Amino acid sequence: MAQEKLLIATAIASWKQIVGRVDAAVAGFSDEQIEKQVAPGRNRVRYLIGHLTAVNDRMFPALRLGERLHPELDEAYITNPDRAQLDPVSVEDLKKAWFEVNSKLTAAFEKLTPVEWLERHASVSEEDFAKEPLRNRLAMLLSRTNHVSMHAGQAVLAK
C-alpha cells in the first residue's frame, strides 16, 4: 500500500478504536447509569452520548459526506447545557442514533482518497484554507476522535 494510504488507514483505525470503546460502553450502560451525572452537578451520561452523537453527525455536512441523520439532537445536546431541555428521544433511540451515525461515518471515511482527506473541511473558507492547509478533512477527523475520547473519559466516571 502506498505511504499516504497507510497513513490514512492508520488515522481511520484510531477513530474506529476510540468509537469502538464507546460502542461497548454505550451498549453496556444500564438505564440507571445513563441518567447519572459524571460528577456532582455535571453532565449526565445521557447528555454526553447525545452531545457526541450530534457533534459527530455534523461531520456529514462538514466533510461533505452527505445529509445529517439526526438534527433533532442539536437543540438539547449542543445548543443547550444539560437538563435545560427535555430529552428529545428515548434512551433506546439515542443508543441507536449513536451506532447509526458512527457506522455510516466510518463507511464514508473508508471511501475517501488521501487527496480528498487533504481537502478543506466546510468550516474553513477557501481563502483561509489557502493560508492554512492543515485545516483539512483529516484534521477534523482527528479533532472529533479526540472529542469522543475527552467525553468518554468523563462518562466512565459514572460506571
Place this chain on the structure above:
Amino acid sequence: MAQEKLLIATAIASWKQIVGRVDAAVAGFSDEQIEKQVAPGRNRVRYLIGHLTAVNDRMFPALRLGERLHPELDEAYITNPDRAQLDPVSVEDLKKAWFEVNSKLTAAFEKLTPVEWLERHASVSEEDFAKEPLRNRLAMLLSRTNHVSMHAGQAVLAK
C-alpha cells in the same frame, strides 16, 4: 508539500493542539485544584498529570526517540493507583516535567519522515508488524493524543 508530509503535519498539529490545551490547564491549576479529586473517590488532578507525563515519557523508547526523562514517575502514577504511593516530586517539578516531556517529544516528532512514521513502534514485534502494518509510530502518536484527551476531560471536572 507532498501528500504524505501534509498528512503527518496534520497529525502533529492535532497532538500540539491537545497538548497545548492541557499546557494551559496545567499552568492554571492552583495548588488546591491540583489536589482535588475529579469526582468523589476518583483520581486527583495531580495523579492524572503525573500519569499523562509518565505515559507520554514512555514514548521516547517506544518510538525510538531516545532515553526517557522521568522514569521516577512510573511507580506512583502508572504502576499504582492514586494515593497508594507518596507523590515522588513536588507540584512545581511535576508541572515542569509535563512541559519538558511534551516539548521534547514534539521536537522529535517534527524530525521524523513519513517513512519513519510508518515503521513499527517498539511495543509490537517485527513478526506481528509484518501482519499488522497499522501498528506503526503514527498509531502510537494518535493513541497517546487520545489518551491525553481522555484524562484532560476528567481533569477539567475539578475546575
